[in-house]
Amino acid sequence: MNVFDIIGPVMIGPSSSHTAGAVRLGRVVNKLMDGNIPKEVEITLSGSFAQTYMGHGTDRALLAGIMGYHSYSPEIRDALKIASDRGINYSFKKENIKGAHPNTAVIQYELDDGTIGFMQGASVGGGNILVNQINGMNVDFNGDNNTILVMHEDKPGVIASVTNVMHWKYAELNISNFHLSREEKGGNAIMTIEIDSLPPETLIEDIRELENVSNALLIRRL
The missing domain is CATH 3.30.1330.90 (D-3-phosphoglycerate dehydrogenase; domain 3)
Structure with a gap:
Protein backbone atom coordinates (compact mmCIF):
# COMPACT_ATOMS: atom_id res chain seq x y z
CA MET A 1 0.00 0.00 0.00
CA GLY A 136 -14.46 -3.31 -28.58
CA MET A 137 -11.52 -5.43 -27.44
CA ASN A 138 -10.81 -6.49 -23.87
CA VAL A 139 -7.84 -4.89 -22.14
CA ASP A 140 -6.75 -4.77 -18.51
CA PHE A 141 -4.75 -1.84 -17.16
CA ASN A 142 -5.17 0.81 -14.49
CA GLY A 143 -2.92 3.70 -15.51
CA ASP A 144 -0.57 3.20 -12.55
CA ASN A 145 2.24 2.16 -14.90
CA ASN A 146 3.50 3.52 -18.18
CA THR A 147 1.51 1.56 -20.74
CA ILE A 148 2.11 0.97 -24.43
CA LEU A 149 -0.90 0.10 -26.58
CA VAL A 150 -0.09 -1.52 -29.91
CA MET A 151 -2.92 -1.81 -32.44
CA HIS A 152 -2.07 -4.43 -35.05
CA GLU A 153 -3.23 -7.23 -37.28
CA ASP A 154 -3.27 -10.66 -35.69
CA LYS A 155 -0.45 -12.08 -37.82
CA PRO A 156 2.37 -14.47 -36.89
CA GLY A 157 5.51 -12.71 -35.72
CA VAL A 158 4.01 -9.33 -34.74
CA ILE A 159 4.42 -9.86 -31.00
CA ALA A 160 7.99 -11.07 -31.55
CA SER A 161 8.76 -8.01 -33.69
CA VAL A 162 7.57 -5.63 -30.97
CA THR A 163 9.36 -7.40 -28.12
CA ASN A 164 12.55 -7.74 -30.23
CA VAL A 165 12.62 -3.98 -30.81
CA MET A 166 12.21 -3.43 -27.09
CA HIS A 167 14.93 -5.96 -26.26
CA TRP A 168 17.57 -4.99 -28.79
CA LYS A 169 17.15 -1.20 -28.89
CA TYR A 170 15.75 -0.46 -25.43
CA ALA A 171 17.23 -3.15 -23.21
CA GLU A 172 16.93 -0.95 -20.12
CA LEU A 173 13.12 -1.23 -20.21
CA ASN A 174 11.47 -3.91 -18.12
CA ILE A 175 8.03 -5.28 -19.03
CA SER A 176 5.93 -5.71 -15.89
CA ASN A 177 2.72 -6.92 -17.54
CA PHE A 178 1.56 -8.03 -21.00
CA HIS A 179 -1.93 -8.65 -22.35
CA LEU A 180 -3.18 -9.49 -25.85
CA SER A 181 -6.73 -9.15 -27.12
CA ARG A 182 -8.09 -9.80 -30.60
CA GLU A 183 -11.45 -9.56 -32.36
CA GLU A 184 -10.92 -12.87 -34.15
CA LYS A 185 -8.08 -14.97 -35.50
CA GLY A 186 -6.30 -12.92 -38.16
CA GLY A 187 -8.31 -9.78 -37.34
CA ASN A 188 -7.58 -6.62 -35.38
CA ALA A 189 -5.72 -7.00 -32.11
CA ILE A 190 -4.31 -4.91 -29.26
CA MET A 191 -1.20 -5.53 -27.20
CA THR A 192 -1.13 -3.91 -23.77
CA ILE A 193 2.43 -3.66 -22.50
CA GLU A 194 3.06 -2.17 -19.05
CA ILE A 195 6.64 -1.13 -18.26
CA ASP A 196 8.39 0.03 -15.10
CA SER A 197 9.92 3.23 -16.47
CA LEU A 198 9.07 5.93 -18.99
CA PRO A 199 10.39 4.91 -22.44
CA PRO A 200 11.96 7.25 -25.00
CA GLU A 201 9.48 8.63 -27.55
CA THR A 202 11.52 6.92 -30.26
CA LEU A 203 10.26 3.54 -29.05
CA ILE A 204 6.71 4.40 -30.12
CA GLU A 205 7.99 5.60 -33.51
CA ASP A 206 9.95 2.37 -33.98
CA ILE A 207 6.93 0.21 -33.12
CA ARG A 208 4.68 2.16 -35.50
CA GLU A 209 7.05 1.35 -38.35
CA LEU A 210 6.79 -2.41 -37.87
CA GLU A 211 4.92 -4.51 -40.41
CA ASN A 212 1.24 -5.19 -39.56
CA VAL A 213 1.21 -2.50 -36.83
CA SER A 214 -1.44 0.15 -37.47
CA ASN A 215 -0.67 2.37 -34.48
CA ALA A 216 1.13 2.53 -31.16
CA LEU A 217 0.39 4.84 -28.24
CA LEU A 218 2.11 5.59 -24.96
CA ILE A 219 -0.14 6.21 -21.98
CA ARG A 220 2.14 7.75 -19.39
CA ARG A 221 1.47 6.89 -15.79
CA LEU A 222 -1.66 8.88 -14.94
Whole structure:
Protein backbone atom coordinates (compact mmCIF):
# COMPACT_ATOMS: atom_id res chain seq x y z
CA MET A 1 0.00 0.00 0.00
CA ASN A 2 1.31 3.48 -0.87
CA VAL A 3 0.46 6.94 0.42
CA PHE A 4 -1.93 7.46 -2.51
CA ASP A 5 -3.99 4.50 -1.31
CA ILE A 6 -4.20 5.98 2.18
CA ILE A 7 -4.95 9.68 1.62
CA GLY A 8 -6.27 9.66 -1.93
CA PRO A 9 -5.40 11.97 -4.82
CA VAL A 10 -5.00 15.74 -4.90
CA MET A 11 -8.16 16.82 -6.66
CA ILE A 12 -10.92 19.29 -7.38
CA GLY A 13 -14.36 17.96 -6.47
CA PRO A 14 -16.24 16.11 -3.72
CA SER A 15 -15.45 12.46 -4.42
CA SER A 16 -12.31 10.54 -5.34
CA SER A 17 -14.35 7.84 -7.09
CA HIS A 18 -16.80 10.12 -8.88
CA THR A 19 -14.46 13.01 -9.65
CA ALA A 20 -10.76 12.11 -9.52
CA GLY A 21 -11.29 8.63 -10.98
CA ALA A 22 -13.53 10.09 -13.66
CA VAL A 23 -10.82 12.56 -14.66
CA ARG A 24 -8.34 9.71 -15.00
CA LEU A 25 -10.75 7.76 -17.21
CA GLY A 26 -11.12 10.82 -19.40
CA ARG A 27 -7.35 11.22 -19.58
CA VAL A 28 -7.01 7.69 -20.97
CA VAL A 29 -9.30 8.74 -23.82
CA ASN A 30 -7.19 11.89 -24.27
CA LYS A 31 -4.17 9.63 -24.76
CA LEU A 32 -6.07 7.37 -27.15
CA MET A 33 -6.89 10.46 -29.23
CA ASP A 34 -3.17 11.40 -29.15
CA GLY A 35 -4.10 14.70 -27.52
CA ASN A 36 -6.52 15.72 -30.27
CA ILE A 37 -9.78 17.48 -29.47
CA PRO A 38 -12.82 15.41 -30.51
CA LYS A 39 -15.73 16.87 -32.41
CA GLU A 40 -18.24 14.38 -30.93
CA VAL A 41 -18.26 12.63 -27.54
CA GLU A 42 -21.00 10.35 -26.23
CA ILE A 43 -20.60 9.25 -22.61
CA THR A 44 -22.68 6.39 -21.23
CA LEU A 45 -22.85 6.15 -17.45
CA SER A 46 -23.81 3.02 -15.50
CA GLY A 47 -24.59 2.27 -11.87
CA SER A 48 -23.91 4.96 -9.29
CA PHE A 49 -22.19 7.08 -11.93
CA ALA A 50 -25.55 7.31 -13.70
CA GLN A 51 -27.44 8.18 -10.50
CA THR A 52 -25.19 10.90 -9.07
CA TYR A 53 -23.04 12.22 -11.92
CA MET A 54 -24.37 15.79 -11.87
CA GLY A 55 -24.18 16.26 -8.11
CA HIS A 56 -20.68 14.80 -7.86
CA GLY A 57 -19.35 16.56 -10.94
CA THR A 58 -18.64 13.32 -12.80
CA ASP A 59 -19.81 14.85 -16.08
CA ARG A 60 -17.38 17.76 -15.73
CA ALA A 61 -14.59 15.48 -14.54
CA LEU A 62 -14.88 13.12 -17.51
CA LEU A 63 -14.90 15.98 -20.01
CA ALA A 64 -11.97 17.66 -18.25
CA GLY A 65 -9.93 14.47 -18.52
CA ILE A 66 -10.87 14.04 -22.17
CA MET A 67 -9.52 17.55 -22.78
CA GLY A 68 -6.27 16.66 -21.01
CA TYR A 69 -6.77 18.28 -17.60
CA HIS A 70 -5.70 16.64 -14.34
CA SER A 71 -7.69 15.80 -11.20
CA TYR A 72 -6.27 18.92 -9.52
CA SER A 73 -6.97 21.30 -12.44
CA PRO A 74 -9.30 24.18 -11.50
CA GLU A 75 -10.72 24.02 -15.04
CA ILE A 76 -12.78 21.00 -13.96
CA ARG A 77 -15.38 23.36 -12.51
CA ASP A 78 -15.99 24.93 -15.92
CA ALA A 79 -15.33 21.87 -18.07
CA LEU A 80 -18.80 21.84 -19.67
CA LYS A 81 -18.40 25.43 -20.88
CA ILE A 82 -14.79 24.90 -21.94
CA ALA A 83 -15.84 21.86 -23.99
CA SER A 84 -18.61 23.83 -25.68
CA ASP A 85 -16.23 26.73 -26.38
CA ARG A 86 -13.83 24.28 -28.03
CA GLY A 87 -16.59 23.02 -30.31
CA ILE A 88 -16.99 19.62 -28.68
CA ASN A 89 -20.49 18.25 -29.18
CA TYR A 90 -20.95 16.12 -26.06
CA SER A 91 -23.84 14.13 -24.63
CA PHE A 92 -24.51 11.93 -21.60
CA LYS A 93 -26.86 9.00 -21.27
CA LYS A 94 -27.68 6.44 -18.60
CA GLU A 95 -27.63 2.70 -19.17
CA ASN A 96 -27.51 -0.35 -16.93
CA ILE A 97 -24.47 -2.22 -18.24
CA LYS A 98 -24.87 -5.81 -17.12
CA GLY A 99 -21.98 -7.10 -15.04
CA ALA A 100 -20.18 -3.76 -15.02
CA HIS A 101 -18.61 -2.11 -11.98
CA PRO A 102 -21.03 0.41 -10.35
CA ASN A 103 -18.85 3.37 -11.41
CA THR A 104 -18.54 2.56 -15.13
CA ALA A 105 -18.26 4.97 -18.04
CA VAL A 106 -18.29 4.17 -21.74
CA ILE A 107 -16.79 6.94 -23.85
CA GLN A 108 -17.21 7.02 -27.61
CA TYR A 109 -15.54 9.77 -29.62
CA GLU A 110 -15.08 10.98 -33.17
CA LEU A 111 -12.25 13.20 -34.40
CA ASP A 112 -12.35 15.75 -37.20
CA ASP A 113 -10.65 13.30 -39.57
CA GLY A 114 -13.40 10.71 -39.02
CA THR A 115 -11.45 8.53 -36.60
CA ILE A 116 -13.84 6.81 -34.18
CA GLY A 117 -12.84 5.30 -30.85
CA PHE A 118 -14.35 3.60 -27.81
CA MET A 119 -13.23 3.04 -24.25
CA GLN A 120 -14.94 1.41 -21.28
CA GLY A 121 -13.54 1.76 -17.79
CA ALA A 122 -14.48 2.07 -14.15
CA SER A 123 -13.51 4.20 -11.17
CA VAL A 124 -12.81 1.60 -8.50
CA GLY A 125 -12.17 3.78 -5.45
CA GLY A 126 -9.66 6.28 -4.12
CA GLY A 127 -9.20 7.81 -7.56
CA ASN A 128 -8.05 4.49 -8.99
CA ILE A 129 -9.35 3.20 -12.33
CA LEU A 130 -9.56 0.03 -14.37
CA VAL A 131 -9.79 0.14 -18.17
CA ASN A 132 -11.35 -3.02 -19.58
CA GLN A 133 -12.29 -2.29 -23.20
CA ILE A 134 -10.78 -0.29 -26.05
CA ASN A 135 -12.40 -0.26 -29.48
CA GLY A 136 -14.46 -3.31 -28.58
CA MET A 137 -11.52 -5.43 -27.44
CA ASN A 138 -10.81 -6.49 -23.87
CA VAL A 139 -7.84 -4.89 -22.14
CA ASP A 140 -6.75 -4.77 -18.51
CA PHE A 141 -4.75 -1.84 -17.16
CA ASN A 142 -5.17 0.81 -14.49
CA GLY A 143 -2.92 3.70 -15.51
CA ASP A 144 -0.57 3.20 -12.55
CA ASN A 145 2.24 2.16 -14.90
CA ASN A 146 3.50 3.52 -18.18
CA THR A 147 1.51 1.56 -20.74
CA ILE A 148 2.11 0.97 -24.43
CA LEU A 149 -0.90 0.10 -26.58
CA VAL A 150 -0.09 -1.52 -29.91
CA MET A 151 -2.92 -1.81 -32.44
CA HIS A 152 -2.07 -4.43 -35.05
CA GLU A 153 -3.23 -7.23 -37.28
CA ASP A 154 -3.27 -10.66 -35.69
CA LYS A 155 -0.45 -12.08 -37.82
CA PRO A 156 2.37 -14.47 -36.89
CA GLY A 157 5.51 -12.71 -35.72
CA VAL A 158 4.01 -9.33 -34.74
CA ILE A 159 4.42 -9.86 -31.00
CA ALA A 160 7.99 -11.07 -31.55
CA SER A 161 8.76 -8.01 -33.69
CA VAL A 162 7.57 -5.63 -30.97
CA THR A 163 9.36 -7.40 -28.12
CA ASN A 164 12.55 -7.74 -30.23
CA VAL A 165 12.62 -3.98 -30.81
CA MET A 166 12.21 -3.43 -27.09
CA HIS A 167 14.93 -5.96 -26.26
CA TRP A 168 17.57 -4.99 -28.79
CA LYS A 169 17.15 -1.20 -28.89
CA TYR A 170 15.75 -0.46 -25.43
CA ALA A 171 17.23 -3.15 -23.21
CA GLU A 172 16.93 -0.95 -20.12
CA LEU A 173 13.12 -1.23 -20.21
CA ASN A 174 11.47 -3.91 -18.12
CA ILE A 175 8.03 -5.28 -19.03
CA SER A 176 5.93 -5.71 -15.89
CA ASN A 177 2.72 -6.92 -17.54
CA PHE A 178 1.56 -8.03 -21.00
CA HIS A 179 -1.93 -8.65 -22.35
CA LEU A 180 -3.18 -9.49 -25.85
CA SER A 181 -6.73 -9.15 -27.12
CA ARG A 182 -8.09 -9.80 -30.60
CA GLU A 183 -11.45 -9.56 -32.36
CA GLU A 184 -10.92 -12.87 -34.15
CA LYS A 185 -8.08 -14.97 -35.50
CA GLY A 186 -6.30 -12.92 -38.16
CA GLY A 187 -8.31 -9.78 -37.34
CA ASN A 188 -7.58 -6.62 -35.38
CA ALA A 189 -5.72 -7.00 -32.11
CA ILE A 190 -4.31 -4.91 -29.26
CA MET A 191 -1.20 -5.53 -27.20
CA THR A 192 -1.13 -3.91 -23.77
CA ILE A 193 2.43 -3.66 -22.50
CA GLU A 194 3.06 -2.17 -19.05
CA ILE A 195 6.64 -1.13 -18.26
CA ASP A 196 8.39 0.03 -15.10
CA SER A 197 9.92 3.23 -16.47
CA LEU A 198 9.07 5.93 -18.99
CA PRO A 199 10.39 4.91 -22.44
CA PRO A 200 11.96 7.25 -25.00
CA GLU A 201 9.48 8.63 -27.55
CA THR A 202 11.52 6.92 -30.26
CA LEU A 203 10.26 3.54 -29.05
CA ILE A 204 6.71 4.40 -30.12
CA GLU A 205 7.99 5.60 -33.51
CA ASP A 206 9.95 2.37 -33.98
CA ILE A 207 6.93 0.21 -33.12
CA ARG A 208 4.68 2.16 -35.50
CA GLU A 209 7.05 1.35 -38.35
CA LEU A 210 6.79 -2.41 -37.87
CA GLU A 211 4.92 -4.51 -40.41
CA ASN A 212 1.24 -5.19 -39.56
CA VAL A 213 1.21 -2.50 -36.83
CA SER A 214 -1.44 0.15 -37.47
CA ASN A 215 -0.67 2.37 -34.48
CA ALA A 216 1.13 2.53 -31.16
CA LEU A 217 0.39 4.84 -28.24
CA LEU A 218 2.11 5.59 -24.96
CA ILE A 219 -0.14 6.21 -21.98
CA ARG A 220 2.14 7.75 -19.39
CA ARG A 221 1.47 6.89 -15.79
CA LEU A 222 -1.66 8.88 -14.94
